[in-house]
Amino acid sequence: MPADVAIATAKVLFALFLALQIMGLGVFFERKVSALIQDRIGANRAAIFGFAGLGLVNTLIADPIKFLLKEDITPAQSDRLLHFIAPCASLVPALATFAVVPFGDVLALGGRLINLQGAELNVGLLFVLAMASLGVYGVVLAGWASNNRWSLLGGIRGSAQMISYEVAMGLALIGVVLTYNTLDLQEIARAQGRLLWGWLPAWGILYQPLAFVVFLVAGIAESKRIPFDLPESESELVSGYFTEYSGAKHLMFMMSDFVEVVLVAALVTTLFFGGWQVPYLARDGFHFPWGTAVALPSLVVALLQVTAFALKVIAFTWLQIVIRWTLPRFRYDQLMRLGWKGLLPVSLANVMVSALLVLLAGRGA
Amino acid sequence: MTAPVFLLLAVLVVAAALTVVAHPSPVYSACALVVTLFLLSVFFVALDAQLVAVLQVIVYAGAIVVLFLFVIMLLNLTQPESRPTAGVPVVAVAVGGGIGIAALVAAALRRVPPAGAPALPEGFGDTAALARRLFTAYVLPFELTSVLLLVAIVGAVGLASRKG
Numbered sequence: 373m374p375a376d377v378a379i380a381t382a383k384v385l386f387a388l389f390l391a392l393q394i395m396g397l398g399v400f401f402e403r404k405v406s407a408l409i410q411d412r413i414g415a416n417r418a419a420i421f422g423f424a425g426l427g428l429v430n431t432l433i434a435d436p437i438k439f440l441l442k443e444d445i446t447p448a449q450s451d452r453l454l455h456f457i458a459p460c461a462s463l464v465p466a467l468a469t470f471a472v473v474p475f476g477d478v479l480a481l482g483g484r485l486i487n488l489q490g491a492e493l494n495v496g497l498l499f500v501l502a503m504a505s506l507g508v509y510g511v512v513l514a515g516w517a518s519n520n521r522w523s524l525l526g527g528i529r530g531s532a533q534m535i536s537y538e539v540a541m542g543l544a545l546i547g548v549v550l551t552y553n554t555l556d557l558q559e560i561a562r563a564q565g566r567l568l569w570g571w572l573p574a575w576g577i578l579y580q581p582l583a584f585v586v587f588l589v590a591g592i593a594e595s596k597r598i599p600f601d602l603p604e605s606e607s608e609l610v611s612g613y614f615t616e617y618s619g620a621k622h623l624m625f626m627m628s629d630f631v632e633v634v635l636v637a638a639l640v641t642t643l644f645f646g647g648w649q650v651p652y653l654a655r656d657g658f659h660f661p662w663g664t665a666v667a668l669p670s671l672v673v674a675l676l677q678v679t680a681f682a683l684k685v686i687a688f689t690w691l692q693i694v695i696r697w698t699l700p701r702f703r704y705d706q707l708m709r710l711g712w713k714g715l716l717p718v719s720l721a722n723v724m725v726s727a728l729l730v731l732l733a734g735r736g737a
Numbered sequence: 738m739t740a741p742v743f744l745l746l747a748v749l750v751v752a753a754a755l756t757v758v759a760h761p762s763p764v765y766s767a768c769a770l771v772v773t774l775f776l777l778s779v780f781f782v783a784l785d786a787q788l789v790a791v792l793q794v795i796v797y798a799g800a801i802v803v804l805f806l807f808v809i810m811l812l813n814l815t816q817p818e819s820r821p822t823a824g825v826p827v828v829a830v831a832v833g834g835g836i837g838i839a840a841l842v843a844a845a846l847r848r849v850p851p852a853g854a855p856a857l858p859e860g861f862g863d864t865a866a867l868a869r870r871l872f873t874a875y876v877l878p879f880e881l882t883s884v885l886l887l888v889a890i891v892g893a894v895g896l897a898s899r900k901g
Contacts, residue, residue, distance in 0.1 A: 454765075494864070501791075512807070516764060
């Protein structure tokens with residue numbers, strides 16, 4: 373029993389570690405990619421104890437230290453309890469979702485097969501949606517508790533936006549569930565290991581291209597970043613729902629946005645791009661379509677899979693940051709039109725067509 | 738679920754539920770309602786009903802109460818000027834109703850066989866088993882409920898557009 377508890381703890385900690393490391397890398401991209409896109413050098417001024425040699429890396433260390441040491445101000449007329457709870461309510465659901473995202477297949481260690489997934493939940497995909505819907509509370513409560521009109525406007529915009537895009541997101545996921553016939557993310561990742569015509573990995577993007585587009589757009593909207601940053605929109609609402617936050621609490625709101633970016637990347641990877649699958653890599657090693665087979669120990673296979681998963685997630689994190697620095701912000705009516713008149717009908721049609729195809733094929737793909 | 742965990746959760750959920758009705762601020766009441774619904778879903782998990790637990794969070798905690806909060810914030814409802822005071826008849830009805838419900842629950846509990854719950858059938862509470870029941874044995878009530886919801890939506894849109 374103690375071994376089981378230790379393994380379960382280690383898996384959850386590793387999932388969180390992976391998520392937070394990629395988040396740190398995301399901040400690095402945010403600085404560097406934005407500088408490249410805007411043709412400037414980017415942050416290079418931080419010197420720690422007079423040492424500025426590492427440039428941007430220094431900045432990455434200096435940033436959180438600065439946030440943690442700043443004065444934490446609670447406005448006099450605010451609701452103190454809810455003002456305190458809101459940043460936690462924003463960050464916790466985003467981090468908790470990583471518990472069900474698989475980061476590898478199985479690892480054979482000391483006579484046990486360890487499933488490389490934080491928590492094995494047979495309703496994993498619904499858990500993702502549940503946590504996404506709880507994430508709204510951080511925004512709403514922050515907006516209300518600050519007792520500031522900009523904050524309140526940001527909070528109201530945020531809740532309307534997140535509720536609207538959750539609908540399209542959930543319907544896009546139904547297409548995926550129809551394809552794989554399961555709600556368990558690990559099963560979905562495993563099902564993508566099959567080969568079509570003996571050489572093409574059967575990744576979800578081949579079966580559900582529309583669901584991929586809808587899910588990615590809705591996911592970016594859920595993370596409340598440009599072009600969907602209406603709740604924040606600094607040119608109209610100062611900083612929107614977190615105008616009245618400073619120091620570590622402000623950091624928590626920024627972190628939860630970035631964690632959501634990584635989360636969307638991880639979910640897109642798991643649902644549509646094979647998750648931890650490396651093409652032609654099975655549990656006992658590579659089996660290439662031209663007949664060559666390379667046997668590998670379980671540890672090496674698991675390492676390759678975790679690396680592949682991390683690289684795919686990093687790629688989609690990078691994609692979202694490029695989108696963020698390329699597009700302008702939507703107007704509010706454009707945002708609602710895209711959500712309700714664009715994504716919703718498309719995802720409904722996707723569900724209908726997917727269900728019809730599954731029915732004609734006689735079974736899940 | 739072990740007894741201490743159950744007791745702790747039970748105390749928390751009752752406290753949260755009391756906060757919903759007793760707190761003067763509507764925003765706090767709504768937040769306490771979220772906590773109540775979330776803790777109830779923990780009970781569902783303990784009863785091997787993971788699907789019901791997750792649906793509880795998605796539908797009630799995640800969607801319905803968010804709309805409550807949205808409306809409270811939009812109308813900027815703060816604490817009411819004067820709280821309506823309940824007259825003696827209202828209190829009497831409330832206390833009588835409470836005692837009645839407690840008596841009913843107690844009577845129902847007496848019929849439940851004592852400890853040693855039967856083993857759960859294979860696949861209990863999982864999505865496939867629940868969906869199969871829902872779309873075979875209970876398909877008519879299920880479809881009727883969806884029609885009812887549709888009628889409610891059409892009615893709401895109709896009422897809203899007539900004003901405008």
